[in-house]
Each structure stands twice: as C-alpha cells, then as structure tokens.
Amino acid sequence: MLAASKPFSGTAVVPIDGLLRTCNQTESRIATIPPRTRLFLPGIDRSETFRIRTGCIALFQLLPDGRRQIVDILGPDRLFGRGISDLHQCGAEALCETEVELVTAVRRSLDAEINQAVRLMLRRAQAHATLLGRKTAGERIASALIDLAGQFAGEASSRFQLHLTRTDLADWLGLTLETVSRYLNRFRREGLVSFEGPSHICLRDRAGLELIAGGRDLVDAQ
Amino acid sequence: MLAASKPFSGTAVVPIDGLLRTCNQTESRIATIPPRTRLFLPGIDRSETFRIRTGCIALFQLLPDGRRQIVDILGPDRLFGRGISDLHQCGAEALCETEVELVTAVRRSLDAEINQAVRLMLRRAQAHATLLGRKTAGERIASALIDLAGQFAGEASSRFQLHLTRTDLADWLGLTLETVSRYLNRFRREGLVSFEGPSHICLRDRAGLELIAGGRDLVDAQ
DNA sequence: CGGCTCCTTGAGCGCTCTCAAGCCCGGTGG
DNA sequence: CCACCGGGCTTGAGAGCGCTCAAGGAGCCG
Numbered sequence: 327m328l329a330a331s332k333p334f335s336g337t338a339v340v341p342i343d344g345l346l347r348t349c350n351q352t353e354s355r356i357a358t359i360p361p362r363t364r365l366f367l368p369g370i371d372r373s374e375t376f377r378i379r380t381g382c383i384a385l386f387q388l389l390p391d392g393r394r395q396i397v398d399i400l401g402p403d404r405l406f407g408r409g410i411s412d413l414h415q416c417g418a419e420a421l422c423e424t425e426v427e428l429v430t431a432v433r434r435s436l437d438a439e440i441n442q443a444v445r446l447m448l449r450r451a452q453a454h455a456t457l458l459g460r461k462t463a464g465e466r467i468a469s470a471l472i473d474l475a476g477q478f479a480g481e482a483s484s485r486f487q488l489h490l491t492r493t494d495l496a497d498w499l500g501l502t503l504e505t506v507s508r509y510l511n512r513f514r515r516e517g518l519v520s521f522e523g524p525s526h527i528c529l530r531d532r533a534g535l536e537l538i539a540g541g542r543d544l545v546d547a548q
Numbered sequence: 549m550l551a552a553s554k555p556f557s558g559t560a561v562v563p564i565d566g567l568l569r570t571c572n573q574t575e576s577r578i579a580t581i582p583p584r585t586r587l588f589l590p591g592i593d594r595s596e597t598f599r600i601r602t603g604c605i606a607l608f609q610l611l612p613d614g615r616r617q618i619v620d621i622l623g624p625d626r627l628f629g630r631g632i633s634d635l636h637q638c639g640a641e642a643l644c645e646t647e648v649e650l651v652t653a654v655r656r657s658l659d660a661e662i663n664q665a666v667r668l669m670l671r672r673a674q675a676h677a678t679l680l681g682r683k684t685a686g687e688r689i690a691s692a693l694i695d696l697a698g699q700f701a702g703e704a705s706s707r708f709q710l711h712l713t714r715t716d717l718a719d720w721l722g723l724t725l726e727t728v729s730r731y732l733n734r735f736r737r738e739g740l741v742s743f744e745g746p747s748h749i750c751l752r753d754r755a756g757l758e759l760i761a762g763g764r765d766l767v768d769a770q
Numbered sequence: 771c772g773g774c775t776c777c778t779t780g781a782g783c784g785c786t787c788t789c790a791a792g793c794c795c796g797g798t799g800g
Numbered sequence: 801c802c803a804c805c806g807g808g809c810t811t812g813a814g815a816g817c818g819c820t821c822a823a824g825g826a827g828c829c830g
Binding site: 415445449456458460498499 | 674
Binding site for chain 3: 713714715725726729730733746
C-alpha cells in the first residue's frame with residue numbers, strides 16, 4: 327500500500343456556479359477563489375470554460391481508501407472546466423488564491439482553443455505517466471521543479487512560488503511527503519536549487535536538473 | 549533506477565503513408581499491419597485518422613536510457629493518428645496483426661468523433677496516472693486485466709486474447725516483467741483468472757478482481 | 771538438435787515507504 | 801509577555817515491496 331493521504335475533510339467546497347453568479351452581478355467575468363478551496367462543477371454547461379489568470383489549481387482523483395493522485399497542476403493561462411478535463415472524474419482544488427476568468431463564447435475561436443487545451447492536457451498526462459511509471463524519486467522531483475518553473479516563473483527567471491505543499495508534491499509525483507522533503511533538501515545541499523522559506527524556490531542549476539530529470543521533458547511545445 | 553527495458557532495435561518500422569499507398573491502390577480504406585511493427589507518422593496530415601478494426605496498438609514513450617512507458621493500449625474501435633494522440637511525442641507499435649481503416653473525412657461528424665477520442669484518451673490517461681502513482685502491483689495487474697477484458701473480450705464474455713507480452717504489461721503498468729508474472733500466476737492460483745497458454749486469459753472472478761483493483765475503474769462511460 | 775524468445779520461479783538487495791520524534795512558525799488566548 | 805497549539809516540514813531508523821540477478825522451463829523454428 328502506497329501513501330494514503332489523510333482523507334480530505336476540512337477544506338471548503340465551493341460550487342463554481344456560485345462564483346459565476348457573483349461574476350454576473352458585478353458585470354465582471356472574473357472570480358477569485360480562496361486558497362484551499364475545493365471546486366465542483368454541478369450542472370455546468372460544457373461550453374463554460376475558465377482561464378486561470380493568477381494562482382494555481384490541482385486536478386486530482388481519489389481512490390476509495392483515500393489515496394490521492396494529482397493528475398495535473400494548472401498555472402496561469404491554462405484553461406479548465408467541464409469541457410476540458412472531464413471533471414466529473416476529477417476533483418479540483420485551488421492551492422492558493424486563484425483568479426479565474428469566464429471565457430464562454432467570448433470569441434468564436436473558443437472551440438479551437440478548448441481543443442488545444444485538451445490536447446495539451448493529454449500530452450502532459452502522457453509525459454506524467456512516463457514520470458510515474460519509469461522515473462526514480464530524484465528524477466521525478468527534478469522534472470517537477472522544471473515543470474513548475476515553466477508554469478510559475480517568468481520566462482527569464484528561475485524563481486517561483488511553490489504553491490504545492492510537500493504532501494501535494496507527493497500526491498502529484500506518486501511519492502510520500504518524506505521522500506519529497508528528502509530530495510528537495512538534497513538538491514538544496516547540492517546547490518541545484520535554493521529555498522527562501524519552504525515555498526519559494528529558485529533553480530540554481532537548471533541544466534543539472536534537466537540532466538537528472540531523465541532527458542528533456544517531452545512537454546514544452548504547444 | 550526502475551526497470552530499463554532493453555532498447556528496441558530489431559522490430560520493423562513502417563511509415564504509415566506506405567500503408568496508405570497500398571490503401572489507395574486497392575481502392576480500399578483498410579490496411580493490415582504485421583505484428584510487432586513500429587509505426588511512425590512522417591508527414592501525415594492532421595486530419596488523417598485511423599480506426600482500429602481488429603488487433604491492438606500500444607502508444608509508448610522512451611526515456612534516453614531506453615526505459616519505456618506504454619501510455620495507452622488501443623483495441624478495436626479506438627481511433628489513432630496524428631490528430632488524436634500527438635504521436636510526435638509517442639511511438640506506436642502494433643502488438644499483433646492489426647487491421648486499421650482510414651477514416652479521413654468519410655463523414656462530416658469526424659471532427660466531433662476525433663474530439664471524443666481525444667477526451668477518451670485523456671480520461672484514460674488520468675485514470676492511468678492514478679494507477680501508476682498510487683496503486684500497488686497487485687492492484688495494477690487487476691486493473692489492467694479488467695481494462696483489457698473491456699477492450700478485447702466480447703460484451704458478455706470474460707475471455708480474451710492477451711496481445712501484450714509480460715514485458716509490455718510491465719512497461720504499461722510501471723512494473724518489471726517478473727513482478728507481472730508473479731502476480732498473474734498468483735491470481736491464477738487464487739482462482740481469479742485462468743490461462744489457456746500464456747496469451748489467452750479468462751476472468752474467473754471479475755468482482756474479486758474489481759475489488760482488488762482498488763475501486764471501480766474510473767474509465768468506462770464513453 | 772541448437773538457438774531463440776518468452777515465461778516462471780527463487781534468493782537477495784535496495785529504494786522508497788512507514789513510523790516516530792522533533793523543529794519552525796504563525797495564531798490564539800491567558 | 802509567554803504558553804500552548806496545530807500545521808507543515810525535516811530528519812532518522814527500520815521494514816517491506818518490488819527490483820535485480822540468475823537459473824531453468826516451454827514452445828517454436830530452422
């Protein structure tokens with residue numbers, strides 16, 4: 327039996343149509359989701375889609391005994407909603423305060439955008455399967471850091487805020503939080519990364535990390 | 549270091565446009581791919597899509613050192629092609645003699661079908677991530693058997709041909725061939741399955757397998 | 771018959787998990 | 801001000817699942 331994260335209980339659960347309503351009232355298409363909010367999408371129309379403006383959302387699945395697998399981490403500019411990932415199979419949780427924008431039918435190119443987003447998720451899911459099935463713990467951590475830098479650090483920068491806890495990272499990478507902690511600190515001791523507090527990370531040796539990651543990650547082209 | 553399958557070398561590699569040409573010559577839309585043929589899709593138009601009529605195709609990724617991860621197993625009626633899975637990131641290999649049908653623009657509903665197929669692949673990929681990240685070896689084998697029965701056994705039947713070798717199963721499930729063999733034989737000793745030869749399998753206790761699989765698999769609805 | 775591929779089975783090891791203790795830090799209340 | 805508490809993180813010690821290595825069997829083909 328692999329790590330069984332403690333079953334979620336305390337976190338707030340927010341129906342996303344509630345957010346929608348506030349959207350409409352304020353004549354705005356933008357909603358703000360508080361940190362650690364679980365989203366669910368009750369009767370959402372397939373065409374209702376959100377774009378993340380700032381923040382971070384995790385998509386996850388649960389096994390009956392409480393084991394959790396995070397299947398993707400969504401950063402700024404990623405789309406999500408019922409038409410994208412089939413969220414009736416996934417839960418979604420905002421890992422920090424997250425601003426989302428409703429993009430329903432703003433323009434007619436939306437369908438194409440959604441299909442692109444679905445294909446991006448598929449490519450990421452396939453690369454993630456390779457990570458989960460065939461990479462060692464160290465390789466997984468290195469891959470994750472590179473991925474997160476790509477999503478949350480500015481183009482030129484290698485510094486970013488880590489919205490995930492050690493437990494989140496473990497549930498994303500198929501490890502335990504102890505193993506995640508051990509490898510992060512090992513990478514820090516080896517000068518590959520540095521922390522400023524446990525949730526700010528700077529990649530000090532990106533090439534070294536990419537080497538460890540086990541070959542260039544297959545998801546980068548759009 | 550996890551299992552590094554021996555690097556592939558001997559298997560035939562067939563450009564899929566070669567198959568296409570024979571298609572056109574015979575005025576047929578159907579091509580037959582020999583067993584253990586690697587496909588690659590050189591200058592294929594995005595809209596050229598195949599439907600599997602009979603047989604089995606594996607999509608896989610390779611790490612630089614030769615480790616292989618099979619990201620999906622495609623059985624009859626599944627679509628594939630460049631517009632579906634982004635095959636420039638995946639290799640594809642026919643695991644047995646496989647008949648495919650070119651479905652380019654036969655009807656105008658094709659786009660919708662392709663999008664459905666992509667979404668199915670995404671759902672399967674997410675369920676597979678949960679398998680790889682959070683399930684034990686026994687749970688993975690049980691899940692795989694149920695999945696394969698769904699794709700390759702007739703609706704009512706629980707008997708099917710296993711087109712995958714033990715190595716293929718291992719590379720799909722993130723295990724080694726020895727572990728796969730051990731659990732398959734353990735399930736046989738426990739009366740959950742039976743073999744007729746190493747490549748014909750019959751599920752004797754589907755409910756038991758589903759229990760072991762760690763909760764109903766999340767991919768079944770289309 | 772040899773040679774090949776695939777499969778099975780055993781013995782032992784090691785990577786990662788499990789269990790446990792303790793630290794850091796912010797919040798809260800005395 | 802300090803005490804207390806709780807969540808998240810770090811670190812160590814030991815155990816176990818699945819990997820590694822190895823030997824041998826079964827089936828097929830020339």
